[in-house]
Amino acid sequence: MQSIVKVSGLTKQFNQLTAVNQLSFSVESGDVYGFLGQNGAGKSTTIRMLLTLITPTEGDISIFGYNLNTHRKDILAQVGAVIEKPDVYKYLSAYENLKLFAKLSGVKPTHKLLMDQLEMVGLAARANDTVKTFSQGMKQRLGIGIALVHNPQLIILDEPTNGLDPQGIADIRNLILILSREMKKTVIVSSHLLNEIEQIATRILIIDKGRKLVEGSSATLFNDQQTILQISVANLSAASATILNSEWAKHLLPERDGQLMVGLNKEDIPAFNRMLAASGVDIYSLQARHSLEDYFLQVTAGKQHVGTFTN
């Protein structure tokens, strides 16, 4: 599959603070790429570097196979973005805002195009109202309309559900799914709402303090078949050795907080458990983890491990 975004060794320093530290990842064509991290993890800084709002201290970004530094305008012509709050000109109407940004995106803004776009985000009836009369959700929808007006191939959404009510969040989630599945767009989306990401992301990157913790396919991490077992044992090194010397060795993941981590298919868990017991491993507890929230808390708690999951 073709890499749409390829980031390598990306670093951004603000005086003494390293906001992003040697970050590398790639986004494949058609991905809904969930970008996760705690507050201050460096998500927004990374996204801003992808959009040329912030200049990296080090590292390379290529999008659509072109270097972002040397092909900025060509690349941005194919990128649509909503960054945090979807701020637009409050003294202009939704229609005027859309028209203005369509022009800046290199699109000839015909009345039909603009109205179709407003229709898509559910604002056609309010086209001529000034944005200052809009709710946060309506502004967010207008921001998405602006991001999509030039039919970009890559859509970057930084916290697109901020300030939205449950219905608004569901609308954004559905829109992302339509963009990805029906319109075949590649979407990078950062959010604090892990269950939302879990429902839509095909691949996930978790960062902390500007460093990559985990990057991988969400199918591997969170599908019903794949479960991460967190096992508390009496003797960690002996238990690890037992697993490594068994047919289960390939399932062993880096340990966390003094506990074994193993990635297994659900139906293999009983057999694996029997093997441990038969090998004399004393098990205190065995806990299945398969929600993104669990996984996120798990990987961001230690903050040291860097791992990669693949299909």
Next chain:
Amino acid sequence: MWEHLQIELYKVFKRPRTYLSFAAITALIGVIQLGLMVDGKEYTDFVMADFAGSFSVDGKILNGYFICYVILQLLLVHVPLLIALIAADMISGEANMGTLRLLLTKPQSRTAIVMAKFIASVIYTLLLLIWIAIMGLFLSMLIFGTDDLFLMKSSYVVIVKESDVFWRYAGAFCFAALAMVTVAALGFFLSFFAENSIGPIVATMSVIIVCTILSTMNIPLFNLIKPYLFTTHMITWKEFFDFKVNDANEAIIGSIQYPDKIIRSATVLLVHIVLFVGAAVWLFRKKDILS
């Protein structure tokens, strides 16, 4: 670039704040005209008190040309404030609204964006001056009529023939435009350092006030820097109303006494504009957008 400029002008003239400046100018000039219409005689008697007994004046001192000269004094503080309201808001206002980051994710060069913004603020400045000319000169000519322009300087009197006045106003307004564009460039430059409009507007006015004080104080220490301060040159438009005289001490129609002074002042102002805008472009190209 042209499309950028159209967009910037569209934004400027869609904002109520823009029309506030035109309304403020209308009110200011209206108040001056009303005051001079009602109490003009007392005002001219007061001004002429120093010259009482020296000579008598035939004709109408309080005419449209004289009123406009009084109104042009607004250029020192009032008009710069109104210009700063827009120019100092061009970048900081967008940062404050959060639209700057959206604007810069579009496939446009930062230099083109910043130049379009500056040119839009220049056009606003020029339109404001044209409005001052309409209200201050043409309306005053309509209300008060025309005659020779009688100006009281500190130690002498200048009388400019009626037929020789209008082109001088054209020149004065052109020079005033250059001075006000310098103010716009300063406000524009300062707008890069803040994420709200108030800071750069106050900073612009503070710089103008401090530099004006330095320009007018006759202290040797400041005399060294005076020639380089843009505020020293902002009032050079007055030079258009000083003319050369012949051997018979008669005014030479169409002459300016110190044209080199006007050229020097215009050069200093132009250098300031280039420096302010150049620095703004340079900073904007490197700026990390964190707002």
